[in-house]
Amino acid sequence: MSTAQISNLVVPGKGQSVWLVTLSAAAMAFLAVFALALSVTASKLAHTWSASLAQTATVRIAAPPQEIEAQTELVLEVLRTTPGISAARLMPVEDQAALLEAWLGPDLPLDALPLPRLVELTETATGPDRQGLRLRLAAEAPGAVYDDHTRWRRPLVQAASRLQGVALVSLGLIGAVTAAIIALASSAALSSNGQVIRVLRLVGARDRFIARAFVRRISTRAFFGALAGTALAMLVMLAVPNVGQTVPVFEGIGFDGVNWLWPLAVPPLAMALAWASSMATAFRVLRGVT
């Protein structure tokens, strides 16, 4: 029998405390995958919200009928040459009418009214220099008013980023609790095998050998436990109908596309965690045994 083989044998494979490592790894992996899903979702949500809200703005042009065409041209020209604005589009009268219909009813003779023109902007990620834009518009087209929707946008962006914060905090919490429980379970597994350690020391086994035997057993257990927990969580998430499909506001609670790869990081992480904590515990316990 080789040293490697015996090293796989000296730690009992069954026993409550070893199961505890497996099962706590599984349970915590399960929770971690859900927290990850929440976090990914929140991040997407925050991104979607802030992107769709932050990057649209309007310019409203109100002017006497004879000037309005000229001012609209000017405004579009200004917007085209403003850095930070990727597109500017004059809203067709029909769209404008549709927007107003809710308030004014379909029968109002909008064509007859001196309606202001609306220009929709799409801003780049950084956006334009808003103060500068306002000044230029005021100078070139006094009837133009720039509205970046800040008033509507701020609370939603804040809410989204808070949600992401909450998800990250949960993930951190679950990670910490996982670490604590796996560390404790490994340490219980080690302490409850005091006799194994004493016998091995008695027959002349080195600390390295003993520690490695335990650490290998425990981190393998943690890995397979976490693997099972992760698989279960992913199955559950696949089985639960995707919320995002039905509710556009909360598009995609859960993973999609490449995000499905995220949870695959959980088992190796659990294993690394178990490795580190059992290694530390092993040498601590061993120092107590001569």
Added chain:
Amino acid sequence: MSTAQISNLVVPGKGQSVWLVTLSAAAMAFLAVFALALSVTASKLAHTWSASLAQTATVRIAAPPQEIEAQTELVLEVLRTTPGISAARLMPVEDQAALLEAWLGPDLPLDALPLPRLVELTETATGPDRQGLRLRLAAEAPGAVYDDHTRWRRPLVQAASRLQGVALVSLGLIGAVTAAIIALASSAALSSNGQVIRVLRLVGARDRFIARAFVRRISTRAFFGALAGTALAMLVMLAVPNVGQTVPVFEGIGFDGVNWLWPLAVPPLAMALAWASSMATAFRVLRGVT
């Protein structure tokens, strides 16, 4: 020394596996309190959203100027006598103007326009018979259109109730994982005390006595562990600035008022859980020892 006193002594008070019960109870209580907070928040959110959205509607009255006053009167009369509507209020022209300003600019001579009238309704929790209301309005005031905002409302109400669902599922998951971990930890504590059980059986102690000694020790540990975890979680939640104050959309993530009592249920629940699982394990382990 009395039987009660010795029963408190026979199970070792220290030892990794007993700490495991304490600490896993603490960790899981900590998570449970957060899940509870999420759940309470989601429930409040769902309530707020569906209440504020579901219970407002408008009636828009468009008619030739000579008929509009009469039709408005009629509509208000109809609404007053419709069950399920708690209030109906004609929107003042200034409010209407303010609403339209974003689209039309401040300079438009709204007074000169044949603007439709808007009546705001507040519905009761059950709401009116919408189909009946539409028919009645069509009969009495042909220019009136009832808009219950269903189009805007449905996705938000769905989102809120989904969020609540997610929170409840998380709470259920955490509860189940807690149960599993505490059960496993108690069972590890029992199994690692095989010698204690053998000695007690040898000297003639009854199963009842042995089981009670273990169960009492383990459930006390679980209780104090969970108490510590709960207290810590509540402190953290108090210390973290309340999100709701700054973001009206997510009002109050966390507990407020009487909701602060909810987490107090966690430690007794953890204790009950530990009691049940260690009781079951104790008798199972005992049956294996003659």
Added chain:
Amino acid sequence: MIVFEDVSHDYGGGPLFRDVSVRLEPGSFHFLTGPSGAGKSTFLKLCYGELVPSDGKVTLLNRDLRKMSRDELAETRERIGVVHQDCQFLDHLSVELNVALPLSTTGRAVSQSDIGDLLGWVGLGERAEALPPTLSGGERQRAALARAIISAPNVLLADEPTGNLDWEMSQRLMMLMIELNRMGTAVLIATHDLNLIRFAKAQVQARVMRISGRKLQLAGSEL
């Protein structure tokens, strides 16, 4: 007290002994010998119900072992003192508390002075506060004997109680057991130590049983 009728036991690898019939009467004194691995400890385990025989009938204190509930077995154990071959204790309690266990766990009164006297007699007076893991091999055996007899049992079963003791201390403990026997306790001691058996036979009417060749025999007069 303890009656075996046609008892056989087999752990799975063939029978250890077969068709053993024997009666341990109140006040009797028996030794059990036989080579290592013959089944002495197994025999004792049958006597206090840690094992149920694979065949035959064991009656403990007038109750059929097979028909006893777990609580009845525990009740019977209250009246049987056992010294196990590997003496196990509650490692976190002092020797004194361990010795008192048979009384305290079953709700009987514990007299500190009785315990002190008994510990003094087995030479553990100074180790009363010690924890069992710090005891020497012989001290463990003495503590186990003290625990077995603290409740003045009807039967005393001792498995190799002097295996780790010097001759002087062995004699001392043997005197203690003989004293107990004189007060009516049935005693059964498994041992290899022929000197100890000779010493006891000089004091008390003792019978020697021997397990060998899968049979329980009364040992010859060569002892």
Added chain:
Amino acid sequence: MIVFEDVSHDYGGGPLFRDVSVRLEPGSFHFLTGPSGAGKSTFLKLCYGELVPSDGKVTLLNRDLRKMSRDELAETRERIGVVHQDCQFLDHLSVELNVALPLSTTGRAVSQSDIGDLLGWVGLGERAEALPPTLSGGERQRAALARAIISAPNVLLADEPTGNLDWEMSQRLMMLMIELNRMGTAVLIATHDLNLIRFAKAQVQARVMRISGRKLQLAGSEL
């Protein structure tokens, strides 16, 4: 091999023995006796470094115990075979694998036939596949002895190795240890069994040490 210079030991409740100076030379054979609780097991624990003396100097295989690293101590243990008073095993591995541990854990070659021969000699040939918790008291001691000598150590320390054995088996094991000693192993046996000491003295040049009154003395000729 093992040298004690002015060694004292004290667990905290007063010294067990004081100023012990003794040399165990290669090929020597020593017995250690003394009343139960005198400190025999403690003395042996000092000899293989499970304890460090509270005072004085212990040299194991030419290295100062106090200055050894944990790995050096393990290396030293490879060359010292120990039979503990409470024989502990890896309870989930067969007797055979347990006996092979001193070789397999330190990367030395394990010969199945050597192990088979050794188990046969100590009378465990048929229990090679058994798990340690199913062994009888005497069988455990024999397995522990087999484990201690499987690696042909330079020193053999045995703590009460025949406490649970009948006389025949005791003689057999003693012959095994004497054989080992003839091949150069230094042997130190703690025992209460005077018959065993007498038996050994008839075969080999053995010295008897006695711990009593906190001193280590050479025992008189009365043995």
